[in-house]
Amino acid sequence: MASELISTDISTVSEVVRKVRDGYLTRRTLPRQYREGQLRALQRMLTENKQRWMDAFVKDLNKCEMEVVLMEYGFCLNDITHTLNHLDSWMAPRRVEKDFANQFNDLYTYPEPYGVALVIGAWNYPLQLTVSPLIGAIAAGNACIIKPSELSVAISNLLVELIPQYLDKDCYLVISGGVDVSQAVLKERFDYIFYTGSTPVGKLVMKQAAENLTPVTLELGGKSPCLVLGDANVEVAANRIVWGKCINAGQTCIAPDYILCHREKQDKLVEACKKAITEFYGQDPKGNKDYGKIINRRHFDRLMSLIRSTRGNVVFGGDADEQKLKINPTLITDVTPGDSTMQEEIFGPILPIIAINNMEEAIEIINSREKPLAMYVFSESKRTLNRVIRETSAGGVCHNDTLMHAGAGTLPFGGVGHSGLGAYHGKFSFDTFTHQKPVLSTSTGLEVVNKLVRYPPWTQRKLQILGWVLSPSQKRISFWPYLCLVLLVAGMALAVQTYGFPSWLYKLKPN
Numbered sequence: 126m127a128s129e130l131i132s133t134d135i136s137t138v139s140e141v142v143r144k145v146r147d148g149y150l151t152r153r154t155l156p157r158q159y160r161e162g163q164l165r166a167l168q169r170m171l172t173e174n175k176q177r178w179m180d181a182f183v184k185d186l187n188k189c190e191m192e193v194v195l196m197e198y199g200f201c202l203n204d205i206t207h208t209l210n211h212l213d214s215w216m217a218p219r220r221v222e223k224d225f226a227n228q229f230n231d232l233y234t235y236p237e238p239y240g241v242a243l244v245i246g247a248w249n250y251p252l253q254l255t256v257s258p259l260i261g262a263i264a265a266g267n268a269c270i271i272k273p274s275e276l277s278v279a280i281s282n283l284l285v286e287l288i289p290q291y292l293d294k295d296c297y298l299v300i301s302g303g304v305d306v307s308q309a310v311l312k313e314r315f316d317y318i319f320y321t322g323s324t325p326v327g328k329l330v331m332k333q334a335a336e337n338l339t340p341v342t343l344e345l346g347g348k349s350p351c352l353v354l355g356d357a358n359v360e361v362a363a364n365r366i367v368w369g370k371c372i373n374a375g376q377t378c379i380a381p382d383y384i385l386c387h388r389e390k391q392d393k394l395v396e397a398c399k400k401a402i403t404e405f406y407g408q409d410p411k412g413n414k415d416y417g418k419i420i421n422r423r424h425f426d427r428l429m430s431l432i433r434s435t436r437g438n439v440v441f442g443g444d445a446d447e448q449k450l451k452i453n454p455t456l457i458t459d460v461t462p463g464d465s466t467m468q469e470e471i472f473g474p475i476l477p478i479i480a481i482n483n484m485e486e487a488i489e490i491i492n493s494r495e496k497p498l499a500m501y502v503f504s505e506s507k508r509t510l511n512r513v514i515r516e517t518s519a520g521g522v523c524h525n526d527t528l529m530h531a532g533a534g535t536l537p538f539g540g541v542g543h544s545g546l547g548a549y550h551g552k553f554s555f556d557t558f559t560h561q562k563p564v565l566s567t568s569t570g571l572e573v574v575n576k577l578v579r580y581p582p583w584t585q586r587k588l589q590i591l592g593w594v595l596s597p598s599q600k601r602i603s604f605w606p607y608l609c610l611v612l613l614v615a616g617m618a619l620a621v622q623t624y625g626f627p628s629w630l631y632k633l634k635p636n
């Protein structure tokens with residue numbers, strides 16, 4: 126039986142946001158001890174309710190435990206641990222390089238939180254895509270409103286229940302509900318907005334944020350291409366492409382959306398993909414308990430419509446279970462760039478294959494479309510990889526694998542152009558929710574220098590000196606050796622003036 130979504134009363138949205146802002150204004154979120162305490166509380170929220178999370182994922186998306194641990198639950202725990210291990214260094218002010226004019230000044234950046242952030246999660250990875258940005262917001266010292274997706278009902282309800290039990294209720298609250306609630310939330314003023322979802326909705330979020338000049342991160346999507354070139358290891362490529370495409374039933378923003386396969390490799394790749402699908406999920410994947418379901422009937426019907434309308438050749442799959450909302454992995458060959466499957470992000474277990482004659486053709490197809498969130502390149506040649514990296518644009522690139530770059534906590538994850546704006550994960554999450562405040566600190570000494578150069582009345586001589594001081598040098602010449610030489614000479618002169626020449630110098634005088 127489907128759960129009923131817990132929805133926040135729209136009339137209380139402004140009050141909830143005001144409460145969190147009042148909590149932030151107490152400055153309690155700033156100390157390291159507080160941030161660490163909230164992160165550890167978030168950690169306990171996951172570990173102490175592990176089975177409840179697992180059950181909720183089965184209800185929403187029929188996700189098996191392995192997928193949940195790898196892509197959701199375990200991902201968030203690792204993110205928290207990584208953040209706790211590095212929080213001290215991330216929070217520390219950082220000195221910056223000095224130019225000639227600032228050699229006697231102290232220059233550094235001081236990381237400060239933006240204030241009250243809004244995190245809008247997505248339904249396809251409802252825990253990871255909500256909690257992972259929240260980790261960055263907490264670590265950076267922000268207060269936060271969390272808005273989970275209304276489509277993943279069980280996970281949303283669990284977040285509504287558990288977050289107030291574990292986190293500071295004055296600084297971290299959940300607002301839940303449908304489109305009307307989301308619209309009401311976006312009318313409020315925030316200091317930062319982090320949105321994960323579709324490109325059309327991302328545009329609306331950005332437009333609303335612009336009303337208050339609120340900075341945003343937009344984690345969107347797009348049609349992520351997968352290149353299988355002439356020198357690729359086809360069997361390995363098939364295994365890794367099928368895994369990346371079929372996990373979460375293809376409902377992954379960086380899933381391989383379509384394949385650009387060298388023509389001479391296409392038949393071999395298709396057979397290898399069929400074999401991989403059968404080995405992973407059996408003869409009838411939709412009957413496998415570990416194979417995920419489509420989130421709802423609307424998305425199920427949209428995907429089935431793509432299968433029915435394609436002008437390509439469905440060589441594998443295409444059948445479905447309407448009651449369970451499961452669609453078997455589907456391979457389609459003889460696809461052209463104008464096919465129905467190539468018009469928008471598929472977001473399901475359908476994999477169109479376009480045959481190409483050479484890499485130039487593949488690059489031309491990729492560059493004729495909007496910039497994707499991810500790009501996959503299967504080739505044994507690093508030279509080929511470097512050419513693809515150099516001549517195309519994407520949010521991220523993964524060589525001889527799929528999805529795995531998003532799990533590297535030391536790499537930024539984010540899109541470019543229509544696939545997104547900004548990045549996060551690990552230190553990049555902290556940076557996303559942080560304003561690096563520049564600070565210059567100087568002494569009140571050396572005022573004579575300011576009078577000679579900086580202050581009016583202006584003279585041509587002052588202008589010449591100022592131009593020399595401010596002009597950039599083509600070579601990076603360190604100021605310190607010259608300063609040390611000047612100080613040494615000045616020290617020697619002062620010593621001679623005070624004590625006279627050393628006696629041994631007189632012995633060197635000729636008779």
